[in-house]
Amino acid sequence: MPASDMHKQKGETNPSALAGILDVPPFSLEHKEKAALYLRALSDLTKRHYAGCPRYKRLLDALGFEPGRAKSPEDIPFIPVRLFKEYDLLSVDRSQVVKTMTSSGTTGQSVSKIFLDRDTAANQTKVLAKVVSSFIGKKRLPMLIIDSKAVIKDRNLFSARGAGILGFSMFGYDVAYALDDRMRIDIPLILAFLEKHKGEQILLFGFTAIIWEHFCAALKTAGTRLPLENGLLVHGGGWKKMAEQAVDNEAFKKALRDVCGVARVCNYYGMVEQTGSIFMECEAGHLHASIFSDVLIRDHRDFSSLPAGRQGLIQLLSLLPSSYPGHSILSEDLGRILGEDDCPCGRKGKYFMVYGRIKNAEARGCSDTYANSAR
């Protein structure tokens, strides 16, 4: 098997999973080709992590899975995302780790820790560029980040949020921050920025909940309407807080149109465990898997893979993680595949929608009276 031979060569710069596909257009593979690629590439990654990460090996052994045994991508085991919060999972020597990313958990919550070696970190950047440019074009745009610069200045805050801002900054130039250090909207700064780039297309970027609270709501309160008809807004980070306020994608877009008239709003879905290979919302309003990632929907009753149209748990596949076993993870989100290779936007691959986080059931049983009520 030539693919696995490639692992053995020392000093290899690119893991085999991505070999040969970094130059392939990101939404070009049809089902059959992609399935063949994924079977080979994910099997290789599984072998690599099995050999390099003792905890991953114990898990696969317990599940009775032999790496290399998979007959289809569906057979590759997945690990629950929560494990990245509980254990340090890495498949390379710690000396190879150049960056450790953490999820943006609120204080007191445990956070995911993701260990990146040079290759994985570099591939995240390359793949993010390929995927995103399919939606916003290759040309750099003047960029307004709807967040505070403090997020990337403060190392303590350097988490998925900081990494997201830095990652997306490469698509823009003359980058400005719309919020001050205390997360207050800086309307004069924004107006000056728009005046400077009058007539140009503007790229806006931010996190969904932050845009909602510190941009939409703040502009509404201020009674200001910004002239952003030339804007293109990309946002992600999850809908958990929005769902609590019963705000869906449509309501979010409408609120944005009301306060700034932004023409195109593009959501993305992704996890810190699979940074880079994100899923972007197309012109038809669908989230898309690129050739670097895929989704499977699992029936919670037996984890069988569900066909398009059925709701279930979202399993995320990515070809990027080579320094940690995050190539196949089970999310805590519910979703549904809408179709494959036939989205009106013309992109190949699966397109899907996300319903949001699985609900926490009420615990039954006689656990702690005190601890529960004290919280």
Place this chain on the structure above:
Amino acid sequence: MPTAPDNRITYLVGKSGGELSAAPLVPYDELACEFLGSLSAALLADKAAKLYPDVISFAYWCRKANIARLRREFAEPNVRLGLGMVFHIAPSNVPINFAFSYAFSLLAGNANTVRVPTRDFPQTGIVCAAINQLLANEKYKNIADMTVFIKYQQDDGITGEFSGKCAARIIWGGDQAISNIRKLPIPERSREIAFADRYSFCVIDAGGVLLADKAALSRLAGSFYKDTYLMDQNACSSPHLVVWLGKGAAVKEAKEKFWNGVYEATAAKYELQPVNAVDKYTLLCENAIELDTITGFTKHGNYLYRAELGSLPGNMEALRGKYGFFYEYNAKELDSIAHIVNTKYQTLTYFGVEKARLRDFVVKNRLSGIDRIVPVGSALDIGVIWDGYDIVRSLSRIIELK
């Protein structure tokens, strides 16, 4: 008696301010028994109650005939009276236990101040409404004077005030809750019963399973389902570990027969939530990563997970499954597992094993734990004997008369 502390307390039953008459009754007092029988009838006739199997099982337990049977079986040679005011701190997660706690103490002859769970369980409202309706009846005036149900957010000041005036305190809760509440003193002569966090397991004889015909097996599987899935294995008396007795080949065959039966019962009845499936799978992964004693996992869909143990760890009680996740172990002899039992162990459920053998296991091995030995299917059947206590006797005093 407690004077109105403040508006942090909601009085669900009884006078605002929580005043009550603490004068005790004899155990199984006629009016108290009649009252519980009426409460049973009221709940069984209540449409809202029908939605809650736990309310129905409480109602069924306190039905007239059962209380009459308990009264007969009490057969107390001594003169007894209740203690006075008993302060109950109900568990926050088991909705119905406040009602059982109250009923046991009333049968012992006590006045009661019951703190119900803080969370809004519909069961609380249903039971309190039925009690209020009955207590409005002049006939039950004496019981009404002895009954207060309260609800408040955890507050040491309030708990301390009631504790300082009670003749007995009953605490249901985890170890941390109990040690925190114990810092709040009760009067010198007062008693305390703490229903702490416990661990339970099941012993099945492979031969017994192999002898069972289809109907018996399906009954057994249904009984096991009731002990475990009904409360997502969160009840203290739900087993987490199944110990198989018998020789290798027989055990192997019995396991298959038994677990397939359980899986069928589960797939037909259990509503597995996506979040539970993820939690369960996560636990399996954690176990796989952390535990050397596990020799293999068997999954029956996501309804039933089994972890086979090659040896029993010393802290077996730390291994707890949820939503249908069981540890199992093959033992040639029951005595060979005696070393794992400690004071945490509460209920041993059994199938195909003689009672005498189980009694000997506990007594001859001089075990510090195991307070209940009941057939598979009865794990959750709470009663006046619970957790090693005879609650009616523990909550009443003897008047020695010579």
